Amino acid sequence: MQPLMERISGALAAVRNPRTGADVMAAEQVRDVATTVDGKVRLTLLLAPEDDATLVRDVRQAVEALDGVTDVRVDVRDPAQSEPTPARRAPAPTMNQPKAPAAGGMGRALPVMDAAPQKAPPKVPEPVQYPNLGRIIAISSGKGGVGKSTVAVNLAIALAKAGKRVGIMDADIYGPNLPLMLGVDAAPAVRDEKIIPLEAYGIKVISLGFLIEKEQPAIWRGPIVMKIITQFLRDVAWGQLDYFLVDMPPGTGDAQLSLVQATQVHGAVIVTTPQQVAVGDALRGVKMFERTAVPVLGIVENMSYFENPETGKPIALFGSGGGERLAKECDLPLLGQVPIDPRIQEGGDTGRPIVAAEPDSKAAKAISAIAERVMQRVVERYG
Numbered sequence: 001m002q003p004l005m006e007r008i009s010g011a012l013a014a015v016r017n018p019r020t021g022a023d024v025m026a027a028e029q030v031r032d033v034a035t036t037v038d039g040k041v042r043l044t045l046l047l048a049p050e051d052d053a054t055l056v057r058d059v060r061q062a063v064e065a066l067d068g069v070t071d072v073r074v075d076v077r078d079p080a081q082s083e084p085t086p087a088r089r090a091p092a093p094t095m096n097q098p099k100a101p102a103a104g105g106m107g108r109a110l111p112v113m114d115a116a117p118q119k120a121p122p123k124v125p126e127p128v129q130y131p132n133l134g135r136i137i138a139i140s141s142g143k144g145g146v147g148k149s150t151v152a153v154n155l156a157i158a159l160a161k162a163g164k165r166v167g168i169m170d171a172d173i174y175g176p177n178l179p180l181m182l183g184v185d186a187a188p189a190v191r192d193e194k195i196i197p198l199e200a201y202g203i204k205v206i207s208l209g210f211l212i213e214k215e216q217p218a219i220w221r222g223p224i225v226m227k228i229i230t231q232f233l234r235d236v237a238w239g240q241l242d243y244f245l246v247d248m249p250p251g252t253g254d255a256q257l258s259l260v261q262a263t264q265v266h267g268a269v270i271v272t273t274p275q276q277v278a279v280g281d282a283l284r285g286v287k288m289f290e291r292t293a294v295p296v297l298g299i300v301e302n303m304s305y306f307e308n309p310e311t312g313k314p315i316a317l318f319g320s321g322g323g324e325r326l327a328k329e330c331d332l333p334l335l336g337q338v339p340i341d342p343r344i345q346e347g348g349d350t351g352r353p354i355v356a357a358e359p360d361s362k363a364a365k366a367i368s369a370i371a372e373r374v375m376q377r378v379v380e381r382y383g
């Protein structure tokens with residue numbers, strides 16, 4: 001039989017990109033192919049925003065079909081953000097992560113690869129279902145700093161207050177801020193090979209912030225993002241949940257694609273501020289989820305207005321109507337508008353989220369109403 005690497009190249013040469021008509025090998029969309037002695041294959045696919053996400057599945061299936069292949073992992077990267085040569089240093093290991101092996105495959109060094117031979121690992125179909133997590137909802141934004149994590153944390157607490165069992169995971173691995181926002185920061189215990197999530201305000205939480213050394217540089221890249229997301233979904237003792245919120249990093253990069261490859265995401269909530277520039281970025285976020293067949297449940301407009309304490313009248317500090325325009329343009333519901341409230345920032349910095357600390361404030365009530373709408377949308381869709 002031909003060596004596995006050659007057979008992989010041959011199989012991928014038969015996978016056509018429906019957009020361009022070219023095969024993925026000729027178009028140099030495949031990078032960092034690596035194999036292990038026990039038949040695991042890892043590769044990176046450069047997927048342009050205009051490319052169909054089904055290409056990821058086609059590539060994976062082509063390799064999975066080869067004799068001797070026991071497991072396939074496709075990491076996806078935007079070619080625009082792609083480095084010219086992937087000869088990178090292996091990132092710092094995460095929990096339980098084996099040492100990266102020697103480089104292999106197409107003359108390029110590999111970012112991360114589990115080379116430890118294992119006893120015939122079962123072939124895991126991807127994406128994997130995690131019924132114990134309940135409905136998986138990604139909280140996303142096109143742009144940083146719009147209050148995505150704030151909305152995610154407070155939404156999670158509002159859902160818990162409504163009697164739901166809630167977990168939240170920080171996929172914002174470049175700047176995990178759930179520990180600070182929830183006022184919990186400890187190394188989680190490990191029991192029976194499962195990580196025990198921390199608990200705060202009635203919700204279970206896991207964050208890379210609990211697991212890395214402080215001040216460690218953010219060197220996490222595509223493959224490691226997928227690894228962490230999978231570990232958080234699979235190796236954490238979440239118990240049975242009703243809602244599992246994922247605080248995504250801003251933008252439309254690795255983490256978004258990794259999450260939808262790793263499991264079925266039941267819905268996405270897009271957070272924006274009213275300014276046009278934030279709205280433009282949010283639109284890209286909506287499109288990205290639509291391309292990956294994740295239903296967008298609606299738009300949250302954060303920092304919508306500031307209430308004049310003397311007159312009680314709203315002042316639109318950042319312009320107005322952006323969330324509504326975006327919702328109309330995308331034919332999606334505007335789930336709610338959250339006002340600017342300095343207590344949100346104070347609470348975020350001191351681990352006292354506003355829905356728990358000031359439940360009667362306008363902002364807390366707005367977020368609780370958004371939680372109701374999210375539940376409604378989920379029930380309409382999934383029962």
Ligand SMILES: Nc1ncnc2c1ncn2[C@@H]1O[C@H](COP(=O)(O)OP(=O)(O)OP(=O)(O)O)[C@@H](O)[C@H]1O
Pocket residue numbers: 141143144145146147148149150151172175177249250302303304338339340341342343344345346348349363
């Ligand atoms: N409605 C609000 N009123 C006042 N301050 C707010 C509001 N929403 C968010 N903030 C503050 O704005 C800052 C950014 O919020 P947050 O970290 O939630 O944004 P993000 O979109 O998740 O950012 P990142 O891109 O860093 O992940 C924080 O200091 C937060 O406390």
